[in-house]
Amino acid sequence: MTAFPVRRLRRLRRSPALRRLVAETDLSPRRLVLPVFVKEDIAEAQPIASMPRVHQYPLAQLAAVVDVAAEAGIGGIMLFGVPAVRDAVGSGATDPDGILNRAIAVAAAAAKGRLTVQADLCLDEFTDHGHCGVLAADGSVDNDATLEVYARMALAQAEAGADILGLSGMMDGQVAACRAALDAAGRSDVVILAYSAKYASAFYGPFRDAVESTLTGDRRTYQLDAANGREGVQEALADIDEGADIVMVKPAGPYLDVLAEVAAVSSVPVWAYQVSGEYAMIEHAAAAGVIDRERAIGESILGIRRAGAEAILTYWAIEVAGWLREGRALA
Numbered sequence: 001m002t003a004f005p006v007r008r009l010r011r012l013r014r015s016p017a018l019r020r021l022v023a024e025t026d027l028s029p030r031r032l033v034l035p036v037f038v039k040e041d042i043a044e045a046q047p048i049a050s051m052p053r054v055h056q057y058p059l060a061q062l063a064a065v066v067d068v069a070a071e072a073g074i075g076g077i078m079l080f081g082v083p084a085v086r087d088a089v090g091s092g093a094t095d096p097d098g099i100l101n102r103a104i105a106v107a108a109a110a111a112k113g114r115l116t117v118q119a120d121l122c123l124d125e126f127t128d129h130g131h132c133g134v135l136a137a138d139g140s141v142d143n144d145a146t147l148e149v150y151a152r153m154a155l156a157q158a159e160a161g162a163d164i165l166g167l168s169g170m171m172d173g174q175v176a177a178c179r180a181a182l183d184a185a186g187r188s189d190v191v192i193l194a195y196s197a198k199y200a201s202a203f204y205g206p207f208r209d210a211v212e213s214t215l216t217g218d219r220r221t222y223q224l225d226a227a228n229g230r231e232g233v234q235e236a237l238a239d240i241d242e243g244a245d246i247v248m249v250k251p252a253g254p255y256l257d258v259l260a261e262v263a264a265v266s267s268v269p270v271w272a273y274q275v276s277g278e279y280a281m282i283e284h285a286a287a288a289g290v291i292d293r294e295r296a297i298g299e300s301i302l303g304i305r306r307a308g309a310e311a312i313l314t315y316w317a318i319e320v321a322g323w324l325r326e327g328r329a330l331a
């Protein structure tokens with residue numbers, strides 16, 4: 001006689017009610033963070049061609065965006081500035097009147113404690129060469145000279161009212177440099193989110209459109225090599241040693257192994273950034289009728305959460321928060 005299985009894993013999959021009851025992974029709106037692009041000198045929101053449904057906003061519309069985000073119940077917004085003028089040292093980043101610092105102030109006033117205001121702390125949006133730091137005479141990115149600029153940028157962002165600074169430049173020692181500058185200025189209250197395991201990735205492509213970056217060359221001398229998982233974990237541990245309050249892995253989908261390893265060893269919260277290219281792939285594939293848009297979005301985000309992200313930066317934050325509030329399953 002055939003030996004029938006005693007152990008039947010299909011038993012718990014039999015009905016939607018059973019599946020809902022035994023689902024291991026959940027998500028709630030508080031765990032989602034929306035990246036927001038604020039552009040200097042525009043009057044109306046402008047669509048970003050490579051990122052369907054995502055816009056650059058004028059400063060005048062930012063308070064309304066904050067209201068929508070707060071009503072959606074998400075955990076925060078991550079601000080990016082698109083300046084009208086760029087220069088070699090990224091002066092707009094440290095200027096209190098620079099577009100990002102003004103955006104932080106507007107968002108902090110509009111947020112009224114309903115959600116956190118986070119800011120990208122990096123020079124690439126502000127430099128005319130598009131690199132994340134200042135350049136040495138030989139054209140390479142000068143790590144230690146950049147740290148001084150990051151420290152001033154941290155103070156400007158803290159002064160403008162940011163709750164969380166997202167250090168995304170991948171310079172060695174950036175967390176320690178910003179923490180020391182903040183503490184010395186009496187701002188030990190400001191949270192540092194370290195983009196610790198940030199890989200040199202083709203998936204940032206649409207973001208370059210979103211911030212109109214003019215990068216020539218690549219970022220491989222400072223962002224991580226896609227081949228290296230162990231190095232990503234080491235970056236996270238180094239950032240924790242330097243005082244990072246939260247560490248992040250980025251992109252998310254192609255680096256779920258790194259995310260899971262960091263989550264297993266981290267003593268601080270671990271987040272992930274589902275980047276512009278991950279977003280664009282699903283949007284464009286869905287528009288072409290190749291995949292089911294909502295299921296693909298839900299599955300991609302649930303996968304990131306399952307791998308260990310406690311919060312997720314995603315351009316779908318508002319829409320997904322709406323689904324969660326309706327009690328919909330994500331995948």
Ligand code: PBG
Nearest residue numbers: 122124168203204207275276277
């Ligand atoms: C650096 C920064 C980048 C992204 C977030 N912060 C660009 C880069 O490092 O090349 C990419 C985010 C995305 O692709 O959605 N300012």
